[in-house]
Amino acid sequence: MKVLNKHTDYAVRALIALGMKPGSRMSAKALSDDQGIPYQFLRRILQELIRNDLVTSKEGAGGGVALAKDPDGIRVRDVIEIFQGRVQVSECMFRKQLCSNRTNCVLRHEIMRIEQMVNDEFSKVTIGKLIADLKRVEETGRVLHGENNQ
């Protein structure tokens, strides 16, 4: 059961990469090379991030993309919702077509509690937090993530 798909995965990676170089724009090409993300795929992901105001862009030569806001203001939850929709355990546990009485369904209660928890947790994790963690690890010399070794 995989929770994050490639869109979200790549988007988070791209956002971190952009957040690591504050102020500077990067082209999609550079990001693609940097992070090993298929170029055309990344392009579409970035365009979606732009539409959702997480990223700003500048067209033309010397253009590129940059974070639209403070890394601490970008939650992983936001990214998930853009590419995968709201976290929901099941559209409706016992019926394809949503029930009219959803609020009364006890089965749903359990499930919605879990949904809420997951959403809360993903709200706490921001790009800023991830970057801080990454930097801390880099400084203390501990190994980091897959791109850097092996």
Place this chain on the structure above:
Amino acid sequence: MKVLNKHTDYAVRALIALGMKPGSRMSAKALSDDQGIPYQFLRRILQELIRNDLVTSKEGAGGGVALAKDPDGIRVRDVIEIFQGRVQVSECMFRKQLCSNRTNCVLRHEIMRIEQMVNDEFSKVTIGKLIADLKRVEETGRVLHGENNQ
């Protein structure tokens, strides 16, 4: 972002239905009609539940399936793991091929914490608990789930 697929959904429904009539066997056909689950699909789901010792079966005329253990001993988590594998947020956030240094990866830490939480929660929800909830609601006359009304 849908977390539970049809296999899990139908399996839970079937397990609840079986748990509601303790002792008695039901044929896959009856279950299928009862719950509105496609017959052949349900057959395969039941066979999987049987292989995993959540359900027992008896062949031949008058045969059928029944819960193999106490409903309280069947966790929704077990069902999820049978049909969707272990809950994991991402195989590995930053690399397709699992990194050798996963234990040191700070990004992974956040994610594994959330995974753990979800698994814990789905461990707490058992078929017995769901049945108890259902019965309580039936008694108090409150509306229940989608099969019973519009």
Place this chain on the structure above:
DNA sequence: TTAACTGATACTAAATTAGTATCAGAACAA
């Protein structure tokens, strides 16, 4: 005026999920 970019969108391929079909064999009952 050309090279380096993004915007928009159509398209294809791969993987997963959902659902169907078939045949063999067990148990029961007449």
Place this chain on the structure above:
DNA sequence: TTGTTCTGATACTAATTTAGTATCAGTTAA
């Protein structure tokens, strides 16, 4: 002992989602 009702096993198809590619128009800077 034969027909009927059931499960076991497994192959198959269809639908949907996810992943990835391609193309063309327009913008900007040198």
